Amino acid sequence: MKGWKNPLLLVFGIGVSNIGNWIYFVAINLLVLKLTGSAAAIAGLFIIRPLAILVTNTWAGTVIDRINKRKLMIYIDLIRGLLIGAIPFFTSMVPIYIIMFLTNVAGAFFAPTSETYIAKLVPPEKRKRFNSIFSFTTSGAMLLGPSVSGILIMYGSLDTSIYINSVTFFLCAIAISLLPDVDKEHTDGQVRERITMRMIMNDWKSVYEFGKTAAGFMLVFLIFQFITLISFALDSQEVTFIQQVVGLSEKNYGLLVSLTGAGYVAGSFTVSALANRLSVRMLIGMGSFLSVTGYLLLYISSSATVSLAVIGFIIVGFFSPFSFTGYTTFFQNNVPLGLMGRFSSAFGFFQAIFQIILTLLLGYLAEIIELQIVTIAFSGIGIILAVFLFTVVFLQSKQNLFVIDSKTELSEKG
Numbered sequence: 001m002k003g004w005k006n007p008l009l010l011v012f013g014i015g016v017s018n019i020g021n022w023i024y025f026v027a028i029n030l031l032v033l034k035l036t037g038s039a040a041a042i043a044g045l046f047i048i049r050p051l052a053i054l055v056t057n058t059w060a061g062t063v064i065d066r067i068n069k070r071k072l073m074i075y076i077d078l079i080r081g082l083l084i085g086a087i088p089f090f091t092s093m094v095p096i097y098i099i100m101f102l103t104n105v106a107g108a109f110f111a112p113t114s115e116t117y118i119a120k121l122v123p124p125e126k127r128k129r130f131n132s133i134f135s136f137t138t139s140g141a142m143l144l145g146p147s148v149s150g151i152l153i154m155y156g157s158l159d160t161s162i163y164i165n166s167v168t169f170f171l172c173a174i175a176i177s178l179l180p181d182v183d184k185e186h187t188d189g190q191v192r193e194r195i196t197m198r199m200i201m202n203d204w205k206s207v208y209e210f211g212k213t214a215a216g217f218m219l220v221f222l223i224f225q226f227i228t229l230i231s232f233a234l235d236s237q238e239v240t241f242i243q244q245v246v247g248l249s250e251k252n253y254g255l256l257v258s259l260t261g262a263g264y265v266a267g268s269f270t271v272s273a274l275a276n277r278l279s280v281r282m283l284i285g286m287g288s289f290l291s292v293t294g295y296l297l298l299y300i301s302s303s304a305t306v307s308l309a310v311i312g313f314i315i316v317g318f319f320s321p322f323s324f325t326g327y328t329t330f331f332q333n334n335v336p337l338g339l340m341g342r343f344s345s346a347f348g349f350f351q352a353i354f355q356i357i358l359t360l361l362l363g364y365l366a367e368i369i370e371l372q373i374v375t376i377a378f379s380g381i382g383i384i385l386a387v388f389l390f391t392v393v394f395l396q397s398k399q400n401l402f403v404i405d406s407k408t409e410l411s412e413k414g
Helices: 005-036 039-056 060-064 069-089 093-121 124-155 158-177 197-213 215-236 238-246 250-274 280-299 306-334 340-368 371-395 404-413
Strands: none
Touching (some): 005 039, 005 069, 005 124, 005 158, 039 093, 039 340, 060 093, 060 340, 069 158, 093 306, 093 340, 124 158, 124 250, 124 306, 197 340, 215 238, 215 340, 215 371, 238 250, 238 306, 238 371, 280 306, 340 371
């Protein structure tokens, strides 16, 4: 494990805050329901994040690529910790929504900043293994967080769960403060430029110019993003489908979600164990295809074929870490470090728009046609895109997009 101290410290810091996020997720939904008794108020919680991304990501990348990444992540975590810790002091929804919006604005900065920092901190030959470990930590948080939240709510209070989430951000900030400053040599003594509209426009132009010169990368990137967006849209109808079509209770739905989490943990562990043996293109191609296949199995199920739904949930959970690890490594190896923040923010903006459109479109079509027909159709489109992605990935296997595989294997085996 030589040379893994700093990457594992980063995984620990972000992993702790992820557990806190899941604890908070359960608590904030129950808190809003307790304060308002309104399903619409809870639905509003799911709109806040994409709105924050739309407001922020047009210019966030300009800031991220020009300032110290480590310091920015520390400040973001401190701000989020303070904001979340203030929620229990309010009993009106307006200040709570404002706090959540501001928290998500900070979060919109954290994701692309951490992507760039990770790419700088972790050398290319270690990225595949790091991403598989990171995926395992994420899946563990997804399982552990809600369970801890349930215990805290049962024996404590909603406020306690929220305070704990606040503390996890401070712990993450402490962990990041112990990491090396990967931007130090570039930022020391440098005069900071004032952010202007011209600078933002030039940065968007830089992203566009990179896209034109990296056609192979952009093709794989865009196909994968569309598959991910379709999966998000299908997720929005999951609970409705399970209850109305498959006919399972809320308790049994919770069991299915737990199976997905368990599958995710198992998949993450498998990827971590086989990271040296699985190529990036195999992880992206196979992971994407089998994940979408899991959605198709879920949505062709019915009350008479509940087992298909169970298998679908497990497959989605197990193979998602494969596609996540492959895609993340692929992204880190192909986007220039100096452009990574701007690239992530720019496309995060469009992803938020398309996520809202696809989710609303699926919901609308489900109302005027039939839920199962529409979800099967969306799953089918996802399958077609996954087959296309698999084909493209292997057709481009001799190009520089995936040349890192051979270097990684030689370095890790040596």
